[in-house]
Amino acid sequence: MKKYQYPLLCLAISSLLVYCKSNKQTSQQSTATTATTVAKEEKPAETRGKSPFIPAGETIAKMVIEDGFEVKLVASEPLVSAPVAMQFDDNARLWVVEMVGYMPDTVGTGEDIPNGNIVILADKNKDGVYDDRKVVIDSLVLPRAICLIENGILVAEPTNLWFYELKNDQVVKKTLVDPKYTEGGNVEHQPNGLLRAMDNWIYNAKSDKRYRHIGGKWVIEHTHFRGQWGICQDNYGRLYYNNNSQNLLGDYFPAGFGAWNKNQKGVAGYNEKSVANNKVYPLHPTPGVNRGYMKNVLDDSLRLNDFTAAAGPVIYRGDLFGKAFDFNAFVPEPSANLIKRDFLNENGYIVKGDIAYKGKEFLASTDERFRPVSLYNAPDGSMFVLDMYRGIIQHKTYLTPYLKDQIGKRDLTQPLSAGRIYKIVPKGAKPKPVIIPDGAAELVQLLGHANGWVRDRAQQKLVDGKYNQTVPALREAIRQTANPLLAIHALWTLEGLNSLKPEEALSWTRQPSWTFRAQGLYASAAVITPTSYPQFVTAFNTIVDSGDSLAAPYVAFLSKSIEKFDQNAARGLVNKLAIKYPNSRYVSDAVISTLQDQEEVFQTAISASISDQNATINKQLTRVVTGVRNAMGNRNPEMLKKEFPKGEALFTSVCQTCHGADGGGVKSLAPPLNQSEWVTGNKDKLISIVLFGLTGPVKVNGHVYQTPEVSGDMPGIGYDKDMPNEDIAQLLSFIRRSWRNNADKVSTDEVTKVRTKLTGREKAFTEAELNGI
Template sequence: MKPYVYTFLILIIFTLYQCQTYKPLSKSAEFKPAPVSLDSSPVIAASESISKMKVEEGFEVQLIASEPLVSTPVAMSFDQKGRMWVVEMSGYMPDSLGTGEDLPSGKIVILADKNKDGVFDERTVFLDQLVLPRAICLIDSGILVAEPPRLWYYDIKDGKPVNKVLVDAKYAVDGNVEHQPNGLLRAMDNWIYNAKSSKRYRKINREWIIQDTHFRGQWGITQDDHGRLYYNGNSTNLVGDYFSPGFGSSNKNQHDVNGYTERTVADNRVYPIRPTPGVNRGYSKGTLDDSLRLTNFTAACGPVIYRGDLFGDAYQFNAFVAEPSANLIKRNVLTQSGFVVKGTQAYKGKEFLASLDERFRPVNLYNGPDGALYVLDMYRGIIQHKTYVTPYLSEQFKRRDLSAPLNCGRIYKIVPKNKKATPVVLPDDSRQLVSLLGHASGYVRDMAQQLLIDKKDKTVIPYLEQALKNSANPMQVIHSMWVLEGLNGLQTNEVLALLKSTQWPVRMQALTVLPSVINSSSYGYYATALQELLRQNDELSAPYLGYLAYYLKPFDEVAANDILISLTKKYPDNKFVADAVISNQAYREQAFENTIAKLVPDSNLAIRKQLSNVISRFKSAQKNRDPQLLAKQYPKGAMLFKSSCQTCHAVDGNGIQSLAPPLNKSAWVTGNKNKLISIVLYGLTGPINVNGHVYQAPEISGDMPGIGHSEEITDEDIAEVLSFIRSSWQNDAAKIAVKDIANIREKYKGRKSAFTQEELTTVQ
């Protein structure tokens, strides 16, 4: 035997010893609650793991892959053959200090079910020696791979990666592992979107295009049947967009745009079935209840809109959200009124799935080719990045031996009992794929659309054109339209016909596709169609008309301005229309306010109030200090701000909706330095009043983690980042010295808990 064969066998034996024996288990055993020890957190064999889970009545959990076949899965994608391409982030938190995190231990592996029994049994390493890989996307006979800070594209030839191309050198340059872009969702509009990012990507004529859109989420991103995006932050259940993803980001002076980053489900309560002391703020009042169980989301991630055809009608337009800190998966029921989407938790006092196993760490959820719900379980003791680990959590790691092992991982699927989950076989034949564009499963429709575009087979266009007329199946109409758009085969007369559809979802998609088809020869027809929708008082279309004026303006400025003025007069108190109109006014907001002052004299109406806020924000930003000069003055501070602060407080210091309040012009920043140092060292929990406005969950995250316990961040670093923040934007406060940090450390020596606003009032 060759040496590397011996090495491989030793690794297999070690894995089996650490994670216990892998035995495929296809059916959920009866759930029998048992006492949970708080003194240890044993590794439970994959063959026994399902017995520790309680799933909704009528469903069962099936184990389809586990160690040594897969390790630390964090993202995946199915291919046409039904194989799973899995991202293994093996380097995540090797111990409580993150030692060795930067070693190239990550992999992209392909899992196959060779004997077709529903359990995956073959592993092929596609790429290895990656540093913390976090996302993939199969597209155009190749694959996108996110390996911070870069995004790469590989062609796939004979199952091997070839022709490595750099798509984005700055895909994930800011933030730490928990706060970097991820997702790479191939959405209905043929663009690829990300969480924790404002970028989208698309390959056009062999060139990768990068565009800026709205900033979205933290970990995980999904879409509904109409291509609207959903995501969340670690303490928020579900957030989403009411409108199509490509609109509304053209005016950088708009801090927030109504209809984007909306709290879809505001209720953040969770219901674990075991004590969960191993959460970062388990010591804080209210984090755990009297039975030591987490009360609210603290690691929400991996959301998915269920779009399969297996669960039944009650599960259509449901959103599932993973909470690895509480070892559970939540179900939310969504409803739509007009273009507004809201939701409620499916149950009170229980979850769709919860486990007694503390190491059950669901981090991403997916629809599958058989209609099942797929669950990636990282199966780790530690699920908190080193940047934010508190002494309390570090003690939990050590006392209950949560650091090891590191090479476990499981993938499950959830199916209804007594129903056979049969994967849909995706054919090579283009005409058959067109028929699948109308399939009951959203997963199948998406895959058929993507395969047709990747095949670049334009002989299929006549069949797609015929499908556009199938009003009995609006989903086939919508997907056919987007395939034609992807093949550059969508005609003006076809879009105009869809704009006249009596079905709102079809009209919505026709409005959404317009930016990619409008040109110098077609703009006149589209201008007429948009004006007709305006005359018909189609209020559902109104925000879209506002956004589309931006794309009409280069061809016909007069027509575009007429649409904006008409919208202003017709819907002056509609906040969604107002923001759509304002999105067209970048750097001419004041002139537009002068124009509409007589048309809308009431300054309390939405268009006037929202426009006034944007103008005030722009004028305020003009007074900001030069960030490049400050970065030269405080190089370490600027770097630390980008990696640990900017991801929640925004590059302009004005905060990010659903994450954090502003730092710019905040009295907490420019005032008493000891209060600021206390917050940064030990964290902040609960509501906080910033310049007269009380910020609290769900408007922002309920907690800000401290960084004073990090062994990588020195007092010199903290002093410099705080000096940087106190001098940035319009802040003008004195520098903070290293001795100031040391003094606060000494004063609160031994403190573990985060500060509340009330406590901070006593800090001198």
């Protein structure tokens, strides 16, 4: 089977101390060779020498890119260091997050030093190369995301989310938006992104929260948990993200729907595999990955086989690349020094795709220090690439002796914090960025621009500036159909200005085009009120009766909005939908999402109409009901937290991301810990797994877990020599007594004994090997 490495390399959050050696910014642009060029074959890792630091002006020569495109260097050290996230402002200036303090060495000495920055890069002479640096906010500890909004900027600085009000690029006020923005998770597993989506909410990766500024107050709502590093949207506001070992994940349905039922493990249509093919094609041997010693991680030529560090993706929405690149996704793989291109296709509400090429990539480099971590659409239609440009990209928690050896052999430690920013354009193109104006009429016009970044920013500026004088023009825009994207952005601008009328949303739900109907259905949630809801009940019943299968899941989700005002009407809608579509997993899960703590009652109510226990709706309901009953027997988490404080903290920061807060496992990541024989059984086996990891497949309670159901490889924490045996003992005691587990404690001496016995081990265990213990 294929073995994927989770969480391993969340490279996109990786950056270290500023590289002080001045490497002069060059305005000379180099063009990468085309993808059809045969790269010079590099020697296997065992015979290769050190991996050299390449000056910024020479790195592009190491790249191979798709025929017809070129790479241009637009910023490098010392102008920028350790870039992990960025945004453009109205004048095409770059606001860059510099996470200077991440992993100053292989043991993470000094990570808590406040040396991170938010800087503005400007192109003063308008030659396409950034030549000016201004520090706006400094002395931050591991900053990881920003969002320009209204008169300031949101900044994610663990554990907090701050809002800085700005005047003339200077901070005038600082407000704490969320003190628990990154609660839980180690540095590789903390929320990031701050994507301001089409629906006017701000979404995050590695998080189940969304944010919005309403009436002068910051509102925080629960949403679906999504991704690991990076989040983006397509032209219709659907969200896309990934985890380290998955190419591209996404939502089929609107971001704000369906995350209401705490009893429901997952909702069909969210966290779907938009591109399931995880194969990568490095241009050179790439042994410097954490599990490079394991079978099938590298191929015979020592090249990475599959994604192990998929980072911040982007759906290309520019107007520069040509029609063939519409609805294409691009995903960076920093550990293999490449950027993958994916084709996406839409069939109703389902979005699926595949990799664009076999045997090559959109862009790849033979420079081992090229670390593309985040991709962005730009105001000029190009695609920007953040390159952390460094050797060490693995956090100490999961750093294996194998990788430490690789780092040492090729002298990858220094320099710690260079940084480059590139843009990709068609060969010979010299695009100019669109500057976002202040004029109301011009902003409305830009809502229909061919460049998605321009449309997004125009909408945001209209909403932020409360341009209520544009409402008549916006209403005119949503009535035209010649430019659907103009109409869609106008619709959501009206919603952002609190000016959308119920009848306008209703009229869109009756459009023959699914593009318009889908947006109208989502926008309806914002205008269902005590006075308007009867109109929507009538409209939704008509939709269900008409057999509109595309709209059916939406109506199920929208019944939640009806329920606030009329529970009987809402229940009537979901009853009708369940009976009409009993074998649709999308409709079934949408229905169940509205039924928290009423699942069993609902199942009884529809039993006369749906007697087939194998119907999808019945199977899904039974699963939820069983989970609720089982959870009633769970042990008191607060008591366990008091008994094992270090164990609970370690579980939250290291284990919870993949195994779930409820110990039930997480789709595509890890099997359950709750009532797992590996957890409650032989202590030595459990200690061995936690110390040095487990590579699949693995049988838990009679079910064999393997990829793609879960990741194929669980990393251990025993490689971190600073991890106390006492803490590990508490962690194991905590999980052995959590949920419905009731096994005896693990002592520090027991951990010490096993750890001593396994001194020098570098490989993860297999199930067969553990069964021999």
